[in-house]
Amino acid sequence: MKYYIIAGEASGDLHGSNLMKALYKEDTNADIRFWGGDLMQEVGGTLVSHYKERAFMGFFEVLKNLSKVVGFLKFCKKDIAKYQPDILVFIDNSGFNLRVAKWAKQQGFKTNYYISPQVWASRAARVKDIKRDVDRMFVILPFEKEFYDKHDYKVHFVGHPLIDAIADRKQVDADQFRKEHHLGDKRIIALLPGSRKQEITKMLSVMLSLVDDFKAYEFVIAGAPSQELSFYQEIIGARKVSFINNKTYDLLSISNAALVASGTATLETALFKVPQVVCYKGGNISYQIAKRIITLKFISLVNLIMNKEVVTELIQDDFTKANLKKELTKILDENYRDKLFLEYFELEKKLGGKGASEKTAKLITNNLQA
Numbered sequence: 001m002k003y004y005i006i007a008g009e010a011s012g013d014l015h016g017s018n019l020m021k022a023l024y025k026e027d028t029n030a031d032i033r034f035w036g037g038d039l040m041q042e043v044g045g046t047l048v049s050h051y052k053e054r055a056f057m058g059f060f061e062v063l064k065n066l067s068k069v070v071g072f073l074k075f076c077k078k079d080i081a082k083y084q085p086d087i088l089v090f091i092d093n094s095g096f097n098l099r100v101a102k103w104a105k106q107q108g109f110k111t112n113y114y115i116s117p118q119v120w121a122s123r124a125a126r127v128k129d130i131k132r133d134v135d136r137m138f139v140i141l142p143f144e145k146e147f148y149d150k151h152d153y154k155v156h157f158v159g160h161p162l163i164d165a166i167a168d169r170k171q172v173d174a175d176q177f178r179k180e181h182h183l184g185d186k187r188i189i190a191l192l193p194g195s196r197k198q199e200i201t202k203m204l205s206v207m208l209s210l211v212d213d214f215k216a217y218e219f220v221i222a223g224a225p226s227q228e229l230s231f232y233q234e235i236i237g238a239r240k241v242s243f244i245n246n247k248t249y250d251l252l253s254i255s256n257a258a259l260v261a262s263g264t265a266t267l268e269t270a271l272f273k274v275p276q277v278v279c280y281k282g283g284n285i286s287y288q289i290a291k292r293i294i295t296l297k298f299i300s301l302v303n304l305i306m307n308k309e310v311v312t313e314l315i316q317d318d319f320t321k322a323n324l325k326k327e328l329t330k331i332l333d334e335n336y337r338d339k340l341f342l343e344y345f346e347l348e349k350k351l352g353g354k355g356a357s358e359k360t361a362k363l364i365t366n367n368l369q370a
Contacts, residue, residue: 001027001368004085005034006076006100008051008093010195010226011264013037015115015161015357016091020045022361033083035076038225048079052226072096077103086368090134091115098126101133110368114138114360116155120147127151136367138360141305142350158359159352162264165249166271167354172250181244186218187256189328191241192248192269193279194261195224197231202281204235207259209321210328211239217256217332222248257331259324266300266311270344275331277324278302278313305350310343 003023007016017039023030024044032045041047049072077100080088087110090097094117101111113134119126120143130137130153137155139145145157177183193204204221211219223232223245232243244251248265252258252272260269262280269276278300298304302311312327314320330336 001030001087001365002083002085003030003032003034003087003089003364004080004083005032005036005040005045005089005091006093006097007034007036007040007091008096010037010051010224012091012093012115013039013051014165016040017043018161018164018357019089019091019114019360022357023365025358026361026365033079033085049076069096073099076100080104080109081107086110087112087364089114089364092117094118094126098129098133102129105133105135110135112136112138112364112367115140116144116148120144124151127153136363138363140356141301142352143305143307156359156363157352158363159354159356160267161356162268162271163348163351164354164357166268169249172253174254177250177254181220181242181247183220183242184218186216188251188254189214189217189219190251190255190258190269190274191219191221192258192260192265193221194263194265195226197227199261199282200224200227200232201235203261203279203319204232206281206319206321206324207279208236208239208241210325211241213325214328218242220244220251220255222251257328259328262299262313262315264301266302267305270302270311270347273341273344275337275340276302276311277327277331278311279319279324280313280315281319282316302347306343306347310340310347 005016007013013036016036020032020040020043033048034040034045035049036047037051088104090101090113092115098117104111111134116137116139138158139155140158140160142157145155148155191207193200193207220242221232223243225246229243252269252274255274258269258274258276260266260276260278262278266276266278280299298313299315300311300313303309314323
């Protein structure tokens with residue numbers, strides 16, 4: 001069978017790569033053409049476009065690059081029409097994927113969606129479009145199934161693929177890792193400022209402002225695979241911090257605390273049982289627009305899944321050095337950590353266990369063979 005997969009940004013590349021591995025197991029004759037990144041490319045298939053080319057964050061950034069976005073959409077549709085896949089699989093990346101899905105459904109292609117657009121966060125009216133344009137939806141968060149049930153749309157809850165990604169990773173030797181990356185004996189505070197230039201620029205400098213206030217700890221920046229070291233160095237300046245690129249899981253496995261940009265990384269940090277402060281600061285125009293359309297009480301996946309404040313969120317104007325210092329001091333306390341670990345274990349149970357990629361691949365291939 002011929003599969004056309006469209007993923008955007010680093011998390012989509014990770015989940016797409018694991019789905020591809022599972023598809024190749026289920027369908028030994030699978031021919032996969034995809035939009036993704038390095039991880040998907042390592043699995044096999046044919047890479048059409050790398051997500052680095054399309055990393056536009058926020059309403060203003062998308063508007064500024066609208067001609068590029070339109071160009072990518074036109075090229076994608078043309079490429080699909082030429083390839084004639086048996087099925088299209090969309091992974092997150094709703095701004096792009098829902099537009100392609102509308103066109104693809106009109107052309108008679110089978111459309112599957114893995115990792116739902118966050119319609120539960122804003123613009124729930126988009127469910128109408130999803131019901132029209134997406135044949136089957138595979139969701140990874142427990143509350144998403146409940147949300148879609150209310151809109152009379154049957155979806156499949158497959159569990160969260162991060163559980164597999166973390167469980168299946170090669171365990172790191174802490175001493176060897178420290179030696180390889182020239183880390184000392186101090187306890188580690190990991191900095192995860194996101195993967196896009198806009199968010200890194202706005203958040204990393206505030207995170208780094210705490211370095212001199214916590215000299216008993218070593219601050220280590222988790223570099224995103226999509227960015228060059230030189231970009232980070234401009235922000236780091238003369239500060240004494242360490243930088244490790246594309247080894248976030250290994251870094252989290254030896255960290256005592258983390259300052260984390262809102263997104264998938266908040267859930268990854270929780271699954272490694274690391275105390276964290278969730279941070280978010282966007283462009284003022286984008287933030288003001290988002291604030292008016294997003295209806296959620298929380299922005300971090302940890303709090304959304306637990307439906308209560310488990311980790312502190314410092315958003316926009318609250319994301320200051322003073323507030324960050326206060327919250328970091330709190331999460332470094334051992335009593336706080338003990339309580340948080342219990343919440344993290346409960347969170348993991350809610351995510352449905354291992355096998356998300358395999359379940360999804362089986363559902364996709366069984367439907368094609370039916």
